[in-house]
Amino acid sequence: MYSTLARVRCNGIVGRSLINQFSRNCCALPEPNGPTVKTVIPGPKTKQLVQEMSPIHNASTIQFFVDYDKSIGNYIVDVDGNCLLDIYTQISSVPLGYNHPDMLQVFKDDHNLKSLVNRPALGILPGSDWPAKLQSTLMSVAPKGLDMVTTMMCGSCSNENAYKAICMWYQKNRKGTSDFTQEEMESCMKNLPPGSPDLSILSFQGGFHGRTFGALTTTHSKYVHKIDVPSFDWPFASFPVYKYPLEENVAHNQAEDKKCLAEVEDLIEKYAKKGKPVAGIVVEPIQSEGGDNEASPEFFQELQRIAKRHKAALLIDEVQTGGGPTGKFWCHEHFNLDSPPDVVTFSKKMQLGGYYHNLDLRPAQGYRIFNTWMGDPGKLLLLEAVLNVVKRDNLLDRVNKAGAKLKSGLLAAEKEFPAILNSTRGRGTFLAVNAKDTKTRDEIVNRLRQKGIQSGGCGDIAIRFRPALIFTEKHADIFLDRFRQVLKEL
Numbered sequence: 192m193y194s195t196l197a198r199v200r201c202n203g204i205v206g207r208s209l210i211n212q213f214s215r216n217c218c219a220l221p222e223p224n225g226p227t228v229k230t231v232i233p234g235p236k237t238k239q240l241v242q243e244m245s246p247i248h249n250a251s252t253i254q255f256f257v258d259y260d261k262s263i264g265n266y267i268v269d270v271d272g273n274c275l276l277d278i279y280t281q282i283s284s285v286p287l288g289y290n291h292p293d294m295l296q297v298f299k300d301d302h303n304l305k306s307l308v309n310r311p312a313l314g315i316l317p318g319s320d321w322p323a324k325l326q327s328t329l330m331s332v333a334p335k336g337l338d339m340v341t342t343m344m345c346g347s348c349s350n351e352n353a354y355k356a357i358c359m360w361y362q363k364n365r366k367g368t369s370d371f372t373q374e375e376m377e378s379c380m381k382n383l384p385p386g387s388p389d390l391s392i393l394s395f396q397g398g399f400h401g402r403t404f405g406a407l408t409t410t411h412s413k414y415v416h417k418i419d420v421p422s423f424d425w426p427f428a429s430f431p432v433y434k435y436p437l438e439e440n441v442a443h444n445q446a447e448d449k450k451c452l453a454e455v456e457d458l459i460e461k462y463a464k465k466g467k468p469v470a471g472i473v474v475e476p477i478q479s480e481g482g483d484n485e486a487s488p489e490f491f492q493e494l495q496r497i498a499k500r501h502k503a504a505l506l507i508d509e510v511q512t513g514g515g516p517t518g519k520f521w522c523h524e525h526f527n528l529d530s531p532p533d534v535v536t537f538s539k540k541m542q543l544g545g546y547y548h549n550l551d552l553r554p555a556q557g558y559r560i561f562n563t564w565m566g567d568p569g570k571l572l573l574l575e576a577v578l579n580v581v582k583r584d585n586l587l588d589r590v591n592k593a594g595a596k597l598k599s600g601l602l603a604a605e606k607e608f609p610a611i612l613n614s615t616r617g618r619g620t621f622l623a624v625n626a627k628d629t630k631t632r633d634e635i636v637n638r639l640r641q642k643g644i645q646s647g648g649c650g651d652i653a654i655r656f657r658p659a660l661i662f663t664e665k666h667a668d669i670f671l672d673r674f675r676q677v678l679k680e681l
Contacts, residue, residue, distance in 0.1 A: 222264040225669050226643020227274045234271030254640075262289035265659055265666050267645055275640065276669055279647040283479070283511050283621075283657035284539040286577045291661075293576045298569075307569035313342065314558075314565040321568065328575045329545070334521050336531030337547040342566030346510035346538035347401025352560050353534050353546040354405050354471065357504045358390050359554050361470035364502065369555035390470040391423070391462055393455065393503070395430040397481030397650070400473055400508055409473050412481040412650070424467060426458040430478060431486045435614040448490040452497065459501045471504040471533075472497075476522035479511040482650020483623030485616055488526040495528055504533035504552070514540030515581060515660050518591040518619030525618060540660075542577065543570035586660040594619040596664040597656065600671040608678045622656040623649065631681065638677040644670055 233241075237255040244250040261268040265288050267277040280288075287294060298304045311317055329340045341356070343349045363369050372385075379386025394400065394409035401410065408422040431447040434440035459469045474494065478484040498505040512522035514537070519525060523532060534552060538544035543566050554560060580586065594617075601615040601624050614625040626632035632652050639646050649655045658666065 226276050228643045230271045232640050236270040264288040275643045275645040277645040278656050278658045279645050280657050280659050286540040286660050288659040288661050293580050297572050297576050303572050312563050314561050333547050334535045340547050343544035345544045347403040347406050349536040349544035349546050350400045350406045351403045353536050354392050356552050357471035360552050389467050391425040391467045393469045393472045394427045397430050397478045397484050399480035426462050428454045452493050456497050469503050473506045475508045476512045482653045483655050491526040506534040507532040508536050510538045513537045515587050516619050516621040542574040590619045593662050593664050597667040620658050623653045625652045642673045644673050
């Protein structure tokens with residue numbers, strides 16, 4: 192049945208009876224046997240669509256246009272009929288691959304469909320099932336110790352609003368009250384203290400936390416994200432730069448941790464003296480856009496202690512790492528922190544955005560953290576399906592097994608091609624390897640695409656791996672075979 196369905200899917204004709212048969216047995220998706228490339232990528236149809244789009248919308252970043260009707264599982268099909276193994280998954284945002292039957296069933300339910308069509312302003316007029324849905328979905332996977340959630344739409348707005356919540360929390364603690372004086376109410380309308388206090392959020396070099404105005408100040412991964420846009424005077428510290436293999440560079444890497452942590456503490460003290468106290472620290476468990484830079488559990492443990500000493504909140508940005516790709520649902524679970532983070536932001540694989548927190552991070556007054564949509568019930572329904580499949584099919588175990596196979600293969604490639612590759616790293620299937628320089632990295636990514644592998648880069652020289660949670664050891668073998676072909680051609 193699987194091979195038959197794969198053929199009709201790739202031909203764009205999916206029989207209802209076949210889909211119904213498959214829906215009763217969906218432990219494995221009906222995928223093609225491997226990638227097939229019919230044209231140079233981007234192909235002629237993509238190039239034509241780019242020409243049609245360019246007069247009305249910036250199309251300069253488009254890699255290719257996709258036929259989402261034909262895409263299936265771990266395979267993405269472009270409009271020219273090329274079928275690629277996708278190990279990038281829309282920048283780590285597709286948890287179950289393409290056209291998973293459980294996802295396709297969600298809006299066949301009339302109530303779910305009406306929840307999608309009648310999209311509410313959730314802050315004022317939520318549907319009657321919204322509290323129960325929040326409890327059964329988002330709170331069922333809440334980071335340990337965090338018992339509240341605020342929903343948003345995307346990663347940037349999740350961080351942006353979390354920063355606001357942190358500043359409100361800091362001021363409440365500073366003043367000893369959530370009430371406002373007349374002077375505060377009047378001065379904030381003129382962008383002046385005390386109503387608009389001169390607080391700061393500390394971030395790290397190489398970090399990426401979004402492109403909205405405040406989040407952009409804490410983003411330090413690529414100049415193209417920031418140039419021409421004003422930034423706040425907020426501190427940013429160095430992030431550890433490790434040498435690999437980790438087990439052979441313990442002393443160096445521990446010294447990196449110590450140096451960067453000392454810099455964090457120094458910056459907090461410096462900004463306090465200049466009248467811009469640090470209200471919060473934002474950090475990714477693995478710096479994703481900045482190059483898949485990782486730090487040790489000990490680094491994060493001490494970072495949390497520094498935040499507590501200085502009465503600053505610790506925000507762990509799990510927008511890209513959250514939802515299972517590191518082998519645990521939340522990457523910071525690997526760190527054995529002394530206590531829960533103060534805030535954890537999420538998006539991407541979670542389908543909608545938001546942040547987890549406790550009661551003390553919730554403003555006492557309404558409308559302080561607010562927008563029209565405050566999330567999307569349709570996205571929450573999709574997340575409900577995702578979580579059911581993750582649990583039913585034991586996908587975190589699959590991530591660890593596939594990740595081990597993929598990582599061992601990358602390490603083997605690194606040994607075979609030491610002049611080209613180095614520094615294999617990561618957790619689960621959330622992996623990366625460095626090329627010797629930017630030109631080589633870009634050439635590898637491009638050649639992989641021509642061989643039917645959709646991958647991506649990050650930082651200056653890293654190739655990053657962001658497959659779906661349904662990625663298996665078989666898919667790792669397919670990728671590693673094509674990867675070795677490319678490396679031999681260089």
